[in-house]
Amino acid sequence: MNKVKVNIKINQEYISKAVDANILLSDFLRYNLKLTGTHIGCDTSQCGSCIIMLDDKCVKSCSVLLAQCNNKNVVTVEGLGKIDKLHKVQEAFKNNHGLQCGFCTPGILFSALELSMRKNQRSEYQIRKFLDGNFCRCTGYHNIVKSIKSFLKEKDLVNEKV
Ligand code: FES
Ligand code: FES
Incomplete structure (x- = not known):
């Protein structure tokens, strides 16, 4: 198999390897x-359980491919919050x-986080x-939507970058 060199930042750690x-x-x-917090539900790009942030985009x-992430910044759920200090979206x-x-x-x-960066998208x-x-x-999505609404409301109130 061909090898390629990648330099990538994952959850604040730099990795450089072939x-x-x-x-x-x-x-x-x-x-x-x-x-392993990045889940694989389908492997065919449909379910969204493997979504992570790549340079602030879901x-x-x-x-x-990992090779496409050269010189990019990745955040996985492990980099969002810790068990004793959850991120606001997790709370x-x-x-x-x-x-x-x-x-x-x-x-x-991560979808909720990306949505929170779009100021004009707040309706149910x-x-x-x-x-x-x-x-x-x-869940039937009801409480997911409720959670996202609550997160967006709090974020707008404190006007902080998440
Ligand atoms: S594993 Fe389902 S979209 Fe990636
Ligand atoms: S698939 Fe179980 S909580 Fe969404």
């Missing part, structure tokens, strides 16, 4: 770095019962539409 040219970002995160990591989901089994949750947290319809690419088999 990797297989065809390794997916999702596989690298899960199997090489053991960052991407489905099962559809991106909103916790407080509003926005998850059940949690399989879809890492991807949905817009939130539901934005979640088009995130499948949840448990």
Whole structure:
């Protein structure tokens, strides 16, 4: 297998190494770095459970080669918050019962974060539409939407960068 050199920042840590040219970002995160919070639900770019942030944009990591992430910044759910210091979006989901089994949750947290960067998208319809690419088999979405609304409201109130 051809090797390519990548320089990448993942959850604030710099990694510089030669990797297989065809390794997916999702596989690298899960199997090489053991960052198993990035879930793989379909491997065909549909379910959204593998979404991470790549340079402040949500991407489905099962559809991106690690080699395409050269010189980029990746954040996975492990880099969002810690068990004793949750990120505000995680707190909103916790407080509003926005998850059940949690399989879809890492991807949905990042979708909520990206949505929060779009100032003019705050209606329930817009939130539901934005979640088009995130499948949840448990919740019926009601409390997910409630959690995102609560997060967006708090973020607007404190006007802070998340
Ligand atoms: S595993 Fe990537 S979209 Fe389903
Ligand atoms: S909480 Fe189980 S799939 Fe969403």
